[in-house]
Amino acid sequence: MKIVAMIRQVLMASAVAVAPAYAQTLAIVNGTVIDGTGSAPLTKGVVLIDDGRITAVGSKRDIAIPSGAELIDAKGKYVIPGLMDANLHLAINVDTDLLIKYEGRYHEAIQESAQITLKVGLTSVFDTWGPRAPLVKARDEINSGEVIGSRIFLAGNIIGYDGPFSPDFLGGIPKPYITNAFANRINEIWQQGVGRELMWLGPEDVAEKVSEYAAKEVDFLKYGATGHVDHFFIAFSPRVQNAIVDTGHTSGKTVQAHTTSIESYYMAVEAGVDIITHCDDSGPNTPLPKDYIKRMVDRGIACSVTATGDAQMAAMEEASHPLMPRKTASRENISAMIEAGATLLLATDATVKSPEMLADYAHLIINVDPEGSLGESHFSALVGFEDLGMAPMDILKSATSNIAKAYKVDDMLGTLEPGKMADMVILDKNPLKSARNYRAIHRVIKDGKVVDIDALPDGSTGGA
Amino acid sequence: MKIVAMIRQVLMASAVAVAPAYAQTLAIVNGTVIDGTGSAPLTKGVVLIDDGRITAVGSKRDIAIPSGAELIDAKGKYVIPGLMDANLHLAINVDTDLLIKYEGRYHEAIQESAQITLKVGLTSVFDTWGPRAPLVKARDEINSGEVIGSRIFLAGNIIGYDGPFSPDFLGGIPKPYITNAFANRINEIWQQGVGRELMWLGPEDVAEKVSEYAAKEVDFLKYGATGHVDHFFIAFSPRVQNAIVDTGHTSGKTVQAHTTSIESYYMAVEAGVDIITHCDDSGPNTPLPKDYIKRMVDRGIACSVTATGDAQMAAMEEASHPLMPRKTASRENISAMIEAGATLLLATDATVKSPEMLADYAHLIINVDPEGSLGESHFSALVGFEDLGMAPMDILKSATSNIAKAYKVDDMLGTLEPGKMADMVILDKNPLKSARNYRAIHRVIKDGKVVDIDALPDGSTGGA
Amino acid sequence: MKIVAMIRQVLMASAVAVAPAYAQTLAIVNGTVIDGTGSAPLTKGVVLIDDGRITAVGSKRDIAIPSGAELIDAKGKYVIPGLMDANLHLAINVDTDLLIKYEGRYHEAIQESAQITLKVGLTSVFDTWGPRAPLVKARDEINSGEVIGSRIFLAGNIIGYDGPFSPDFLGGIPKPYITNAFANRINEIWQQGVGRELMWLGPEDVAEKVSEYAAKEVDFLKYGATGHVDHFFIAFSPRVQNAIVDTGHTSGKTVQAHTTSIESYYMAVEAGVDIITHCDDSGPNTPLPKDYIKRMVDRGIACSVTATGDAQMAAMEEASHPLMPRKTASRENISAMIEAGATLLLATDATVKSPEMLADYAHLIINVDPEGSLGESHFSALVGFEDLGMAPMDILKSATSNIAKAYKVDDMLGTLEPGKMADMVILDKNPLKSARNYRAIHRVIKDGKVVDIDALPDGSTGGA
C-alpha cells in the first residue's frame, strides 16, 4: 500500500521495481562534467561506471571507453554529482491522524518519501529527526536493493526532545481524544531513551545514555542545543554538550546541534560539533555577531541552512507571514556566512504534509513557507543561496561535496571521482548559469544505475 | 481482520463460519420452557423448529416429534426466548484513535460486537446510535447469513445530535491534533442530515429532514429530546417533537426519545413516542413525579433503562463515583415504574471500549459503572431489575417480549410461539429463581440453528 | 469615585448635583408637541408641569399659563415624551478585571451608566440582566432623588441562567487565574436562586423559586427561553414557561422571555409572556414564519428589538462580520413585524464596555456592531427602524408609549398627558421628519425638572 500516495490522494505509478544488477560498464559521454570538487567544468567529459562505482572521470581524449560499454550521450547536458539534502524528515508529518492510521507502517511512508526525493535528483538524504526503527528498516531495505529510493542516513531522535505528543511538538496529549497508552507508545518510537529526561542529568550520565543510543543503528547524532518550541531556552550545559559530542565521536558518528539563538550557536561551536543545524536561525531580531560566525568558520564547522529566496521573502512580506522577522535575520546570517567563507549545507527541513493538514493552515503556509515541501524545497533553497550571493560553484558544493564532507562520507559520496559511488544527475541546463537550472533533470543515476524516475511518485501535490 | 479483537488485544477464535442452512426439523425436548408471554413455565416442554421458525411449543405429550428430527435434550435446563438489548452501541467507542485507525472498516467492528453479544444470548440487539452506513452493511450481511452475529436493528444517528467531533460528544475538533477535513468526514458518517441544525427549524422543515432520513435503511428513529452533554437543555419544541413522531410513524418506524430531565420526559410522553430511552434519568436530585410516570403507563409507552444493582451502588458509594446522585434517582424512578406497572425494556447503553481508554478512566469507570461493557452489562442490568423488586417473569419479559412489542417486531420475535423466528437460549439454571442465572448459558439458537458460541469472540476483557 | 469614567479613561464633570425640588409651575410653550399617543403633532403647544407631574397639554389658546410659572420657550422645537430603552444593561460589562476591581461598588457604575443614558434623552430604562442588589440600590437612590440618572426598572437575573463565570457567559472559572471563592461569590450576585438549576425542576418547584425571586424588589421578570450561549437549545418546557409567566403575573410583574430561535419564539407566545426580547433573533437562516408573527400580534405581545440600519449592514457586509447572517434574518423579521402591525419596542442591549476590552475585540465589534454602545445605540436603532420602513409616529411610540404599555407602567409614563410623570425631551429638529433628528437634543426634563445634561458623563467614547 502506498501511504504517501494515499495521504496525498494522488495516483502514482505503482510498481517501482528495482533495476537488476548488471556488470556491464556504463559510460556517460559528451556532456559537461562538473565534478563537485570545485574544479572547472570539463566539456566533452566522460564518466565511466563499473559495478556501481565511478572508475574514471576525464576528457574524452584521455579516457578509453571499454568496448561493450553502454553509452549515455550527454551532449549539451551537464553531469553533476547526485544531490543531497542535509536536513529533511522522510516520515509522515506528525499529524495525529497519520500517526494513528499508519502505525506499524511508518517505514513504508519513509520509503515513498525516499522515492519522491530520488525522483528530483537527491540521491542521498540525511533524515535528522524521525522514528528510529522504521527509518532503520527503510534505509536497510533501500541499501540492500530491495526497495528503490534515495540513500538514507538517519539520526532518529533529536537528543533531548520528547516525542510527537509532548510539549516539544504537538503540545502534549489531547484529552479525551487520545489515550495515554497510544500517546506514550508513539512517543517511545521517537524518544528511545534520549528524551527530555536527559536535561536533568550530568555529563557522565548523559554520555552513557547517548552511547547506548549511538549503538542503535543510527548513522549520526543530533542534539537539541535549544528547546524545539521554547526555542530561546538552552537545553544542555557546555559540559553536557561536550559529553554528547565526545560520545558521538567515540562512537564513530558525526554530531550536530539544533540551535535557534545566538548564544546556543556560540555554545555549539565551543562544543566542537560537526554541523550546526539551523545555524541561520538566531532569533527574530538578533543576527549572529560576525565574530561568532568567524569562530565557526575557523573551527571548520559546517552549517545546515534553508535559504529563503527573494521571491519567497516578497510573498511572506505581502502576506505579513509570522515567520518574516526570523527569515530576515536568517538571510542576513546566511549572507554573512557566505562572505565569511563558511561551509554551508543545502537543507530543507522538508517533510510530507497531508493536503488535509495543509488546508487547515493554508493561510500560514501555502505559497509562502520555504520549508516543508518534500521534492520541491531543495530547488527553491538553491535559488535562495543564489539570491543571497553565493557563487555558482559553491551552490553546487553546498548540495554535494560539502554535505559529504560534513557528514564524513566523502570517501564514497559527494563528487564525481574515481572510487566514489556512482550517484549523479544529468541536467538539461547549466546549473552554474542559474540555480533554477537544477530543476532541469534529465537523468538520475544511483549506484551506477539509471533510475526510472517516471515510475517514482511525485511529491509536488503536497507542496508549494 | 478482527478489529475488536485487536482493540481488545486478545486472541479470539478466528473462523466464525456460518452454519449451513438445513431443512431438518430441530426438536428441543425435556426442558422447562418459559415462553416469554408471561404464561407459567412448561415442564417437559417441546419446542419444534423448522426452517428457522418455531412450528410448535407445548407439552411432550401434546406434541409429536417428527421422525428424523434432530433432538436437543434440555433435561434439567430452561428454554427461553432469545434475549434482546433495547439500547446498545455496536460500533467502536468514539475514541479518536479507533475512529482513525478503523476508518472504512467500522462495519467489521460492528459485526464483531454483534458476535460478542450473540455469544451471551442476545439474539437481537437494538443499536440506538452509531454510524448509519456501516451499521446497515453489518446488519445486512448478518441477515443474509453471510456473517454470523446478533440480529441488528439500527437507528443510526440520534436526530438533533452532531457527530463524535462535536460538543455533543468529544467536545469539538482538537487542534492542532485533528484536521478539519478528517473531523468533518467522520462527523458526517454520523450526522446524515439530521444533526444540530434541526434545532433551528420549525416542524415542517424538521419533518422533511426526518422523512428523508427515515428512508435511509434505518429500522427505527431516535431523537434527542435533550442535549447529550448539556443534558438539562431541551432540544425540540412540542410541535417539532410531534412532527418527528408523526413522520416516523408515517414512515413505518417506531420513534424513541432520549430524555434526561423530568420535563423532557413529560414532553416526550406528550409527543406520543413509542419508547423513552433513559426514562430513569431525570437529573441528579429530581426523581420523576408519580403522575408523570402514570401518564407514561397510561399511554402504553415503553421505557428503556439500565438498572443499577445493589452491589454496583455499594461500589459507587464506596468510590464516591460521580454518577452516584443520578443513579440514586434512577433507582428510585425504576422502582416507581415497577410499582406503576410500566413496560420496562432491558437496556445497557454498552459499547466496545478499548482497554487503553479504560485505563485512562479506570478511577471513574472500572468495577463501578453499570453501563458500558458489551457482553456483560445486560447480565448485571437484569440483576439490577431484581434488586429493585421486579417480578421474575417481568424480568424475562423486559429482555424479550417487552422489547419486541415496543419496537413492533413482536410478530416475529420476543416469545416462543409458533410462527416466530426460532431465536432462543437454553440455560442451565432457572432464570425465574434468580436473575443471576441468565449467565448460565447452555446453548444459543438463532434462526433455528445452534450457534457455535465457543467460536465467538469474548467481550469480557473490556468490561467490568 | 466615578467608575465608568475611570473605565472609559475620560474626564467627566464631577458633581452631578440633584436639582432641588421646587413647587413652581413649569410651562413649556410655543413648541410642537408630539404626545406619544399617536395623535397628530400639536403646533404652538403648551405643556404644564406641576410638582413633577404633567397637569395640562394642549394648544396655547386652550391652556392658561399660571402666573408665576417658569416658561421654557420651545419655539421651533419639538416636545416629545422622555425616551425609553426596553433592554439594556447598566452594570459594567462582565469583564473579569471590572468585576474584580469594582466589587462592592457595582451600584456606582450603574448610576453613572444611568447618567450617560439620561444625558441622551432616555428618561427611563429597563435593565433586563444585571446584579440584582446593586441595581436595586442604584434605582432606589435615583428614585429618591439622592442621585440623578435615568429612572431604572430592573429584572436582575435572567431566570435559568448562571452568573458571569459560567458557561452562560464567560465560559466557566478560569484556573489558575480565578479562585472558586471569588467566582462563586460573583456568580451568586447574579444568580439569586434562579439560575441553571431551575432547568432540572418541574413547574411547581420552578414557580416556588420564581415567586421567591419576584419578592426581591425587582420590577419585572425575564426568563431564558433558550440558552444564552447554546442559543438553539430550549431551556424550559411549556408547562414550566406557563408556571413562570403565571407566577410573575400573580406577583404583579410583567414577564418577558429571551428567545433566539423560531420554536422558542413560538413557545414564548404560547406561554403568554408580555414581551419577547430579541424577538427578531430567529437563527442565522431561519426567519420567523409569518403565522408565528401573526400569533404574537393577535395575542398583544410586544417585541423588544434592536434594528440594524442600512449603513450598519453595509459596514458588516464589508467587514464580513460574523453576525451578518443573524442580522439579515433579524431585519427580515422586523420588516415582517412592521407589516403585521406588531408592537415593537426600542431596545439596544447596550452596556458600558471598557476601551481595553474593546481594543481586544476591535476587529469584531468597533464601527460595526449595532449593539452595545450605551448612550449611542438607541439613536442608531431608531434609524434602523426607519430604514426598515416603520412609520415616523410608530418609531416615536416604539421608544415611548409602546414600552410603557408593554411594561404596564403606562399609567405614569410614556406619553405627554395630564397625570403622567413629567419626563420629556425637547428636540431642535422634527423627529417625524427623520429618525436622525432624535440626536438633536435641546433639553431633557425628568420628574418635571430640567436636567443639567452638560454636567452628565458622556458615553460616546466607549462606543461606535
Next chain:
Amino acid sequence: MKIVAMIRQVLMASAVAVAPAYAQTLAIVNGTVIDGTGSAPLTKGVVLIDDGRITAVGSKRDIAIPSGAELIDAKGKYVIPGLMDANLHLAINVDTDLLIKYEGRYHEAIQESAQITLKVGLTSVFDTWGPRAPLVKARDEINSGEVIGSRIFLAGNIIGYDGPFSPDFLGGIPKPYITNAFANRINEIWQQGVGRELMWLGPEDVAEKVSEYAAKEVDFLKYGATGHVDHFFIAFSPRVQNAIVDTGHTSGKTVQAHTTSIESYYMAVEAGVDIITHCDDSGPNTPLPKDYIKRMVDRGIACSVTATGDAQMAAMEEASHPLMPRKTASRENISAMIEAGATLLLATDATVKSPEMLADYAHLIINVDPEGSLGESHFSALVGFEDLGMAPMDILKSATSNIAKAYKVDDMLGTLEPGKMADMVILDKNPLKSARNYRAIHRVIKDGKVVDIDALPDGSTGGA
C-alpha cells in the same frame, strides 16, 4: 486600608505607630547573649544601644551601664541578632483577583507583609522577586521610619523572566477573561526591561540591559539560570551569566542565580555568583554530585535553601504530595552541604497567600508544603536544618550572619557587635538547645527600638 488583612479576612490591630526616636541609651542586661559570630554564648551579658546602633557587647563586669540608660532585664532569656530571611516575596501572591483588586496599592500589601515578618523576629528580609517600584516605595518608607516593618532588601524582577501573566508564572493571558491591556500593564510592573527577551541576546547586550536595571534602586540582582516553569531548561549561556554577574558586581550589587538542576547549579558556580537560590533543588531524582558541592564551597558561594523537616516529609509522604521526590533530593543535597561545610542561608520562598486561593489548592498545599507561609515558614525551616544535622550555632548563623555576609551587608547587620545596627531578638528559650525555641519570642528590637509586636498583624491565618 489594610490589604493583607482584607485578603486574610482577619481583624488586625489597626494603628502601627512608629515609635518616636529617642536618644536615650538602652541596655539589655542579665541575658545570655549569642552574638551570631559563632563565639560561645555570653551569660549575664550586656548589650548597649545608642541611637540605633550597638555600642557595646560584653560581660556585665566589663561594661559600665551609663546612668540614665533604660534597662531591659533579660534574665533567663537569650539575646540573638535579628533574624533574616534570604528569600521571600512580600507582595501579594500573583493571583489574578489580588493583582486586579490592589493595582496601585501593592506597596501597602508589601508593608503589611513586612509587619507580619517583623512580628516574628525577622528584622531584615530579602525579597527576591516582586514588583520593583512598589517594593522600592515600601522599603523607602520603612527605612525612613515613616512606616514600621522589617528592613527590606529587594531584587525586583528575576532577570530573564516575564511577568505574572506569562508562561513563567500563571501561564499566559486568559481570554476572554483578562484584557491584553491589563495583562501587559501588570507584566510590565515586573519585567522592567529584563524579561524573557534577554534570552535572545548576547553578553554585551544583556550587560547593558542589566546595567540599566541595576540603576533602578534595587538592592541586589537575581537572574533565572533556569526557566521558572520549564525548570530543566537553561536560560543563559556561560558568557551571558558571566556578563550578568560582572555587571552586577560593577554596579555594586550582589548577584544570585535561581537554579533548579544539577547542570544549572554547576554553571552558576562557574559564573561566580554570590548566592545560589534553591541550591538544593537539583531535580526529582538527581541529587547534586559531591564535587559540584565542593566547588561551591571552595569558591565561597552561599546557598539559599528551605529545609524540609522530618515532620513535613512524613506528612508529604502520607499525602503522596507531588513535591515529594524533589524534597527527597533537596534533603539529601542539604545534608551533603552541611557535611561539606557550605554556607547555608535560611530561606522560605514565603509569600502571602489568600485563603481563597489556598482553599482551591488545599489538597496540594495545606499542612504539607514547607514553603509559602509568611511569618511561619522560617520557624519550620530552622527546624528543618536541625533535622538534617546542622549544628545549633550554624543554624543561628544561617539566619543571621551568614545572610548578612552573603548579601555583603555584614558591615551593619547580622551580629551583635559594636557599630552594627541594633536589630535583635530576645527569646524566652535557648535556641541552641532546640531550633523549636526560635518561636519563643519575647522582644523584637529593630533600629534600637523595642517593637510593639502585639500591634503588628498576624500572618498565621494564611499559612500552615
